[in-house]
Amino acid sequence: MERTLSNFIRALRNAEVRVSTAETLDAFNAMELVGYRDRAFLKDALSMVLPKTADEKESFSQCFDSFFSFKKFDTDPPDDAAEVSEGANDANEGREDNDGDAEEGGQGAEGRGAGAGGGGRKSKKKKGAAVDESEDEDLGEGEMSAPASNLGKLLIAGARTDLAMAMASAAEAVNLKEIQVFTQKGLYTRRIMEAMGLNDMAREISQLRQSRSTPDRRLGQELKKRREWLREQVRDYVEQQFLLHADSTGRRLREDLLRRVKLSNVEQRNFRLIQEVVFRMAKKLAALHSRRKKVFKRGALNVPRTLRHNMAYDGAIFDLHWKSVKIDRPKVFAICDVSGSVANYARFMLMFLYSLEEVMPKVRSFAFSSDLAEVTELFDRNKIEDAIAKALRDYGGGSTDYGQAFVDFKKNCLDDVDNRTTIIILGDARNNYGDPRADILKEMYDRCKRLIWLNPESRNSWTVGDAEMRRYSAYCHQVEECNSLMHLERIVGNLLRTVQ
Amino acid sequence: MPDIQQIASSVESIRKTFEQHRYICSNQIATAVYLAFHLKKPVLIEGPPGVGKTELAKTTATMLGLPLIRLQCYEGLDESKALYEWKYGKQLLYTQVLKETLDEVLQGAKGFKESVSRLHEFGDIFFSEEFIEPRPLLKALKEEHGCVLLIDEVDKSDHEFESLLLEILSDYQVSIPEIGTVKALAEPPLVFLTSNNTREISDALKRRCLHLYIPFPDIDLEQRIIQARVPEILPELRRQLVNFIHELRGLDLKKVPAISETIDWARTLLLLHTDRLDPELVRDTLNVILKFQEDIVNVQAELTTLTSKATKI
Numbered sequence: 001m002e003r004t005l006s007n008f009i010r011a012l013r014n015a016e017v018r019v020s021t022a023e024t025l026d027a028f029n030a031m032e033l034v035g036y037r038d039r040a041f042l043k044d045a046l047s048m049v050l051p052k053t054a055d056e057k058e059s060f061s062q063c064f065d066s067f068f069s070f071k072k073f074d075t076d077p078p079d080d081a082a083e084v085s086e087g088a089n090d091a092n093e094g095r096e097d098n099d100g101d102a103e104e105g106g107q108g109a110e111g112r113g114a115g116a117g118g119g120g121r122k123s124k125k126k127k128g129a130a131v132d133e134s135e136d137e138d139l140g141e142g143e144m145s146a147p148a149s150n151l152g153k154l155l156i157a158g159a160r161t162d163l164a165m166a167m168a169s170a171a172e173a174v175n176l177k178e179i180q181v182f183t184q185k186g187l188y189t190r191r192i193m194e195a196m197g198l199n200d201m202a203r204e205i206s207q208l209r210q211s212r213s214t215p216d217r218r219l220g221q222e223l224k225k226r227r228e229w230l231r232e233q234v235r236d237y238v239e240q241q242f243l244l245h246a247d248s249t250g251r252r253l254r255e256d257l258l259r260r261v262k263l264s265n266v267e268q269r270n271f272r273l274i275q276e277v278v279f280r281m282a283k284k285l286a287a288l289h290s291r292r293k294k295v296f297k298r299g300a301l302n303v304p305r306t307l308r309h310n311m312a313y314d315g316a317i318f319d320l321h322w323k324s325v326k327i328d329r330p331k332v333f334a335i336c337d338v339s340g341s342v343a344n345y346a347r348f349m350l351m352f353l354y355s356l357e358e359v360m361p362k363v364r365s366f367a368f369s370s371d372l373a374e375v376t377e378l379f380d381r382n383k384i385e386d387a388i389a390k391a392l393r394d395y396g397g398g399s400t401d402y403g404q405a406f407v408d409f410k411k412n413c414l415d416d417v418d419n420r421t422t423i424i425i426l427g428d429a430r431n432n433y434g435d436p437r438a439d440i441l442k443e444m445y446d447r448c449k450r451l452i453w454l455n456p457e458s459r460n461s462w463t464v465g466d467a468e469m470r471r472y473s474a475y476c477h478q479v480e481e482c483n484s485l486m487h488l489e490r491i492v493g494n495l496l497r498t499v500q
Numbered sequence: 501m502p503d504i505q506q507i508a509s510s511v512e513s514i515r516k517t518f519e520q521h522r523y524i525c526s527n528q529i530a531t532a533v534y535l536a537f538h539l540k541k542p543v544l545i546e547g548p549p550g551v552g553k554t555e556l557a558k559t560t561a562t563m564l565g566l567p568l569i570r571l572q573c574y575e576g577l578d579e580s581k582a583l584y585e586w587k588y589g590k591q592l593l594y595t596q597v598l599k600e601t602l603d604e605v606l607q608g609a610k611g612f613k614e615s616v617s618r619l620h621e622f623g624d625i626f627f628s629e630e631f632i633e634p635r636p637l638l639k640a641l642k643e644e645h646g647c648v649l650l651i652d653e654v655d656k657s658d659h660e661f662e663s664l665l666l667e668i669l670s671d672y673q674v675s676i677p678e679i680g681t682v683k684a685l686a687e688p689p690l691v692f693l694t695s696n697n698t699r700e701i702s703d704a705l706k707r708r709c710l711h712l713y714i715p716f717p718d719i720d721l722e723q724r725i726i727q728a729r730v731p732e733i734l735p736e737l738r739r740q741l742v743n744f745i746h747e748l749r750g751l752d753l754k755k756v757p758a759i760s761e762t763i764d765w766a767r768t769l770l771l772l773h774t775d776r777l778d779p780e781l782v783r784d785t786l787n788v789i790l791k792f793q794e795d796i797v798n799v800q801a802e803l804t805t806l807t808s809k810a811t812k813i
Contacts, residue, residue: 020707026539033538041511044531048710052703054546057713286700312588 005031007177008067009050011244015063017056023049039068066244145215147223149204151197155226156219167234170195176238177245185242189235196234201227259485263345263456274485275385278348281489282355285496331362331420332495333448335409337427338396339369345456345483347388349426352488354384360496364413367391369398372408400430402468403437410440414447422450422495426482428457429469436468438475445475454482454491502565508537514563522728523552523559526721532712533560542669542691544654544706547714549696550758554652556714557692561648566690569643570650571636573657579664583674585633591626598622627678637668638682646687654705655695662705665693669708717759719746725759730766740777741766744810745789748799757789765789779807 005027009019019027026049034045043064051060147156154162174191190198201223208220255277258270300323310317334353336346346367353363364376373395378387417423423444445451453476455462455469462469473479480491507517515530533556536543545553561568571582598605605622609615625631634642640649654662668674669691672684693709695701717725722742726733742762749756757765765788774781783803790796799806 018703020703022707026541026710029539030535033535040527041531044528045535047528048532048535048543048712052544052706052711054713314589314592 011067012050012063014245015059017051017059019050066240145219147219149197149200151201152204152223166196167237176241179242179245185238188238192234193231262483263348277485278351279355282352285493286356332360333421333423334363334365335425336367337400338367338392339398339400342428342456343392343396346426349488350388351384352492354379367395368405369396370401370404372405399432401434402431403435406437406440417444417447419449421448423448424452426454428455429472430466431468433466436471438471441472441475450477453479456483504564517563518559521559521563524725524728532710535710536690540688542693542709543712544693544709545712545714546695546697548758550760551714551716552759553694553714557648557650567643567647568650569636569640569647570652572652573654575656575658577657577661582635582637584635584638584676587631587633591631638674640689641682641684643689644685647689649689649691651693653696654693655698655701662702666704716749726762726766729763730770733766733770734775737769737775740811744777747806747810753795754792761789777807777811779803782807
């Protein structure tokens with residue numbers, strides 16, 4: 001049972017539930033206490049020990065259900081010829097044919113996974129199948145001889161529990177939980193079947209089929225039918241285990257890739273995934289920076305506090321208290337170029353900033369392509385995704401005019417910029433050869449605490465063509481290249497560190 | 501004095517005893533108490549406000565007949581308020597006394613060395629347990645027959661305080677530099693921490709605790725809770741009001757009504773001698789369950805539909 005529990009914890013980690021070694025030990029203790037007779041009880045108990053947030057509890061619940069659902073063979077094996085009517089038999093055979101097709105699919109997949117060599121086997125199989133089918137017809141009902149191989153015995157007896165146990169231990173033997181990618185499913189199905197004694201039975205079947213006695217042949221046919229049924233069950237099982245053990249490995253790879261990829265190249269279909277990644281990154285940052293910092297003004301005595309605290313010492317002042325200032329959360333103005341070329345970057349940066357609401361409650365955002373407008377309200381009223389979509393729709397698309405945008409900014413809200421404000425400008429600084437109005441940027445620079453310019457283009461194209469970066473960067477505290485989620489995370493992290 | 505071992509022998513008996521104390525709970529909650537008792541681990545309880553997190557700790561204390569020691573957390577809480585403080589006044593007083601009797605103490609001392617060593621003994625006395633003012637955490641450790649320690653709203657405290665808790669949570673001991681390590685007496689306290697999730701609790705703390713999430717109860721459980729808490733209310737009205745509350749929880753509100761509000765509402769309706777919900781009545785008593793004007797206005801618009809949905813059989 002200990003093995004099982006550690007395997008389960010591995011599956012949990014795979015489902016992004018963070019489980020430490022200490023918690024693993026706790027889980028063992030808990031299991032020792034509650035035993036594993038009562039499934040619901042065990043689940044409740046483990047759900048207190050292993051997952052530690054509401055989200056994790058949900059993953060845990062799913063994971064527990066699929067991990068500890070002992071693969072019940074949901075259908076009976078195709079029944080004894082003696083017991084079923086002709087019609088049912090037909091149905092069974094029909095199903096068997098389907099199985100055959102599915103099996104070929106599986107084999108094909110395996111062939112792709114394991115390289116060459118699959119082809120020959122497949123054709124051989126096909127031939128076998130053809131012969132079998134012609135033979136299937138002429139055997140009527142009647143007695144059947146007893147199977148010799150172990151697996152055969154189990155199959156004929158229809159011992160579902162035993163079969164399930166045999167399958168589970170076979171899966172253990174071939175290390176099914178190491179399965180990584182979906183192309184391995186066929187491979188593992190076959191390995192499990194082999195570990196269960198498929199080869200013995202195959203030999204038996206072929207012997208039986210060539211045998212002269214009808215009961216023997218009947219048995220052979222029956223065994224074959226049941227073998228197909230078993231194969232289907234095993235495939236189900238593998239599928240299930242695959243979802244449990246390997247599903248997220250691929251996803252993690254994909255996410256890792258998405259963090260690095262240039263944001264303008266992200267395809268529409270990945271938006272959802274990126275969003276999740278952004279939220280997760282933002283959450284991490286928020287947790288890191290959620291404490292309000294204090295700065296101690298060394299040297300300035302907090303007289304009332306000192307007096308109060310020294311009352312206990314008969315008024316002898318020896319425990320001194322200094323003035324300290326609680327630093328408020330940063331006030332951030334985000335000015336985003338949402339013209340065609342940079343719209344995607346703006347999307348993700350806004351998403352990032354607004355996901356950090358917990359630590360940066362005072363974000364005001366502005367969007368422009370030529371005219372600038374405040375979009376803060378959009379974000380207050382709508383969900384982040386909708387707000388971004390609306391902002392991009394309403395203000396995006398035009399040709400960029402940084403000069404005009406700065407003029408608008410000055411007119412509308414330069415007065416709100418004070419020495420606690422951080423301004424982030426996101427844009428490629430391509431001004432279409434218009435007037436850059438760097439003088440306004442200088443005014444902003446003088447008033448604010450920090451002005452950060454994020455440019456999605458790589459540094460060496462900052463001065464090429466109509467880019468005004470050289471002129472603008474003189475009035476920035478910091479200029480950064482920013483074109484992937486990783487950049488974004490680093491920059492926002494720095495931002496939180498420095499502005500607080 | 502209730503038989504603690506007997507009560508804690510199974511989840512079922514814990515649940516039953518809770519019910520006798522009018523605390524109706526799901527199996528999960530009872531399991532948490534069971535595990536906490538047997539594994540000797542603290543329980544971190546999370547969930548929306550008003551689902552009975554604090555109540556759980558209180559009821560456990562009454563159920564087991566143990567004293568409840570409560571520490572309410574807030575920003576700026578530090579060890580001198582949570583753990584211990586020196587009795588400075590007493591220390592000063594004793595120094596004065598010592599000063600006056602210094603001659604007697606040093607009488608007969610040969611040489612400077614011996615005088616100093618005699619004085620040293622007094623120095624140690626000033627920082628002994630005699631002069632310590634125990635605060636809730638230390639008090640809980642010193643409780644002889646065990647106790648229930650409730651650390652309420654731990655999310656309101658600072659990060660530094662969380663780290664302070666780690667030692668007591670994992671080993672049931674605290675280190676006081678001048679004295680050494682104080683360990684829990686025979687029976688370690690049963691610790692409950694509650695959090696409203698206003699901020700993420702650190703992983704280190706979570707790792708040391710069992711984690712119990714109490715969600716809003718389902719209709720059935722809530723009906724039983726109302727029955728236990730407001731037994732005088734008519735079954736039909738109880739059903740209707742619980743249904744109504746559940747309808748409300750499905751709406752997009754600033755603050756959805758919690759169990760405590762349901763109970764308050766049930767009491768209110770009882771006071772008004774009503775036997776069924778009708779829109780007018782609900783409109784007049786809406787401020788018992790909704791605490792934001794914005795929410796009240798929103799709900800009032802749909803009051804008739806909601807009421808008819810809730811009263812439908």
